[in-house]
Amino acid sequence: MNDKKILITGGLGFIGSYIADELIDENEVLIIDNKSTGKVENLQNINHENLTLIEKDLNDADLDDILTDVDYVFHLAAMASVPLSIENPSECIENNMDATIKLINACKNNNVKKIIFSSSSSVYGDNTNIPLKESEYPLPKSPYAASKASGELFLKTYYEAYGLNYISLRYFNVFGPKQDKNSQYAAVIPNFITALLEGEQPIIYGDGEQTRDFIYIRDVVNANIKAAESDYNGIINVASGKKTTINELYKIISETLGSDIEPKYLPERKGDIKHSLADVNNMKKIDYKVNLNDFENQLKETINWFKTKL
Template identity: 65%
Template sequence: MRNKNILITGGLGFIGSHIANELLDDNQIVIVDNLSTGNLNNINNPNHENLKIIKEDIRNVDLDEVTSDIDYIFHLAAMASVPLSIDKPVECNDINLNATVNLLKSAVDNNVKKIVFSSSSSVYGENKNMPLKESEPLMPMSPYAASKASCELYLRSFYDSYGLNYTVLRYFNVFGPGQDKNSQYAAVIPNFISAMLEGNQPEIYGDGEQTRDFVFVKDIIQANINAAKSDYNGVINIASGKKLSINQLFDIVKRTLGSDLEPKYLPKRAGDIKHSLADTSKMEKINFEIDHNNFEKQLEETINWFKTIL
């Protein structure tokens, strides 16, 4: 992708900043981020001549002005935490759904070519039809998941009503360099890595037999770019298509680090699902696939990054 005007909402966050860093040299990038979870340090060159950063909440910024000359939107700005959404459901709806509808309206008014929306496997809830196909009924178990599912419906409706092109990417469990280990709601891999590097006992919620489908952040970035360039309108799972229990994950991290620490088991968290595994066959719609043999190498790369910041 070259010589395009691109808007990245949530562009200072974990995934958004990776997209910005990948595209910045060859495109004009506008980032909207309120710094609630994002960090300017995530951008390799925040003073890049191709970059404009608007440090505002997506609910407050003038979206008509921001999208006036935009070709593509990568929409990642969100309250991206299941536990936080349970604590603050109204705010979650306002940030995730209402702001998205406003963004879609501005995209239509300004003839944006396409929007790529970051959704989540949480929309499937406790659906037990593994591996999960995109056609499965949505069963959100948290306000966060419900807001993502609602956004997906709005994207489809704006395509049908106004011709706004879109691709929804349902991420499964993303990990990689740049992930925030300081958040109260940090994901399991950075929690394990940071705890063991700091000599602390890692925490596992539930019995650890819950399974997840992990996907590396660099694969997520390529999927976003491929989706923007494709002519596919619809929903696609972005995942490895392989399942791993939290206990198995812990053993791999422990072995990779050479640690002798054992986990501490805590009660299951509200809103957490038991199993998650994607059907990845539709990734071919955006000419994308994942190398299934790289997980431990990717985990090692992630660990090495965490070593540089701890």
């Protein structure tokens, strides 16, 4: 992607900052972020000549002004926390639903070529039809998951009614360097690494036999860009298509770090799902495929980054 004007909402966050760094040398990049969780230091070059940073909340911003001549929008700004959405559903509705609908409408009014929406595998809930296909009916168990399902539905509606091109990317468990251990994007990985590096006992909620489908941050970035460049409109799972139990994950990380600390098991958290595995066949529609042989090396790269920070 070259010579485009791009808006990234939540561009100071974990995923958004990677997308910005990837695109900024060849494109004009605008970031809007209220800095509630995002950090300027996530960007490689905050002073890049192609970067404009707008420190505002989407609900307070003049989006018609910001979106003037914008080609593509990557929408990542959100309350990205299942537990927090359960504790404060009103804030989740304001940040995830109201702001998203406002942005979608502004994209329509300003003839944006395409909006790439960061959705979540949480929309599937406890659906047992594994591997999970995009055609499955949403079964959200939290306000966060419901807000993502709502965003997908509004985008589909605006595509059908107004021709606004879109793709909703359902991220499974994203991980990688720069990840905040307090993030809800596969927070189990940075939490395990941080605890072991600090000589503490990591926590596993439930029996550890719950499964997750982990996806590396650079694959997520590449999928976002491929989605923008493709002609496809609809929903795409962004995942590896490979399941890993939390106990297996802990074993890999502890062995990599040479730690013999045993994890502490606590009761399951409200809103958490038991099993998660994606059907990734639809990723062909954006011409992307994950290399399944890289998982342990990707974990090592993530561990090494945390070592330099702790």
